[in-house]
Amino acid sequence: MRALLVDHSAPAGLRLGEAPDPVPAPDEALVRVTATSLNPGEVTGVIPGSPDGAVPGWDAAGVVERAAADGSGPAPGTPVATLGLAGGWAELRAVRTDLLGVVPAEADLGAIATTPVAGLSALRALHRLGPVLGRRVLVTGATGGVGRYAVQLARRGGAHVVATTGDPDRHGDRLRALGAHEVVADPGELADPVHGVLDLVGGPQLVRAHGRLAARGTLVSVGRASGEPTAFPAGAFEGMGAHDRTIATFFLLDCPDLGPDLTWLAGQVHAGALDPNVTWRGSWRDADAALAALVERRLHGKAVLDLD
Ligand SMILES: NC(=O)c1ccc[n+]([C@@H]2O[C@H](COP(=O)([O-])OP(=O)(O)OC[C@H]3O[C@@H](n4cnc5c(N)ncnc54)[C@H](OP(=O)(O)O)[C@@H]3O)[C@@H](O)[C@H]2O)c1
Structure with a gap:
């Protein structure tokens, strides 16, 4: 089969080449992939961390x-x-049937390929x-792949949604169109506290977001796009209003029962109720x-590669 293979001598560390077909385990379906994100x-x-010849890729959409x-999972076709x-x-991808969602017939599999990591997270x-x-x-x-799904889903859940981006002038209109009520450059600007935080940036921004968390609120640390270390000042966890606030860690592939949620997300994207925010789409070449x-x-947003 053809695949994008790790090749550290190539400019971006990848080349389109030939790899052995995967051999599915008993609980895995074999999927013919048409798009990835x-x-x-x-x-x-x-x-950077894989040997030459490895085939990466977390997201893929295709047909069984x-x-x-x-006997688990969907039928061929x-x-x-x-x-x-x-x-x-x-x-071709061999995939555990509990990590697979069923997609409506006629769906755009490129749009659907954005749902596994970004949508589920x-x-x-x-x-x-x-x-x-x-x-x-x-x-x-909030302007990233996970963030744009998070803004839409939080709004659907009835939240008053506050979004951060490094450039509110450039991204504010788009984020408001997706459902944000407020768009700011930094959590430190917020006048009122928040009940919950989905943090995708980490570092000092996580610390300032935690500082705006109301008593009994929860911050879920999903990502660290900034790459910066997170250092809390002394006293960050005590004092008036600081009672019983939670910082939760998160790792998508440790979450149980992802299949039904993936099926739901795919249906929402296909119905036009969730925007996959595909901002780059082209051939895997x-x-x-x-x-x-x-x-x-x-x-x-999301980059989608079509396996043409
Ligand atoms: N724990 C898990 O299981 C899990 C699952 C999925 C994703 N993640 C992590 O979650 C984070 C977000 O994922 P994503 O797919 O949404 O990423 P993404 O599409 O790259 O978006 C990240 C956003 O963070 C903002 N950002 C702020 N400082 C940045 C910096 N120094 N460099 C780059 N971006 C910066 C950018 O917004 P502005 O430019 O508008 O500021 C960007 O749109 C990543 O760290 C990812 O690895 C973790």
Whole structure:
């Protein structure tokens, strides 16, 4: 099969080449992939840290070629969205049936390919906050792939949504169109406290977001797009208003029962009720251009590669 392979001698660390077909375990379906989407962790972590010849890829959408031998999961011919730690950037993917969502017939599989990592992370991190109806929720790094899903889902959940971006003048209108009530450059600007935070930036921005958390509020630390260390000042966890605030850690692939949520997200995207925010789309032959846009922070939203 053809696949995007790690090749440290190539400019972006990847080349389109030939790899052995995957051999599915009994609980895995074999999926013919037609589209994938990129995530920053793959570019900054997986590609540099993998040996030559490895096939990366967390997100992939396609059609079941062969059902799992144990009888679980959908039948051949079913369109699906899939999640895994590797192997998504290839024509064939063996994927555990509990990490697979069923996609409506006729759906745009490119749009659906944005749902596994970005959509599920936003949804599951939001679940961790508990009910948000009528409550203030802050999403940091809201212009990114996860953030744009998080803004939409928090708004759907009835929250008063506050979004941060490094450039509110440039991104404010888009974030408000997705559902943000307020757009600010930094959590430190907020006059009123928030009940919940989905933090995608980390570092000093996480510390300032935590500083705006109301008593009994929760901050879910999902990402660290800034790459900066997080250092709390002395006294950050005590004093008036600081009672019983929670910082929760998050790792998507440790979340149980992702399949039904992936099916739901795919249906919402197909119905037009959730915008996948595809801001770069092209052939996987042009993966280098998408990778460069992501690394250079020119890409806000999701990059989708079609396996043509
Ligand atoms: N824990 C998990 O299981 C899990 C799952 C999914 C994602 N993540 C992590 O969550 C984070 C967000 O993921 P994503 O896919 O939404 O990423 P993304 O599309 O790259 O978006 C990240 C956003 O963070 C903002 N940002 C602020 N400071 C930045 C900096 N120094 N460099 C780059 N961006 C910066 C950017 O917004 P502005 O330019 O508008 O400021 C950007 O849009 C990443 O760290 C990712 O690895 C973790």
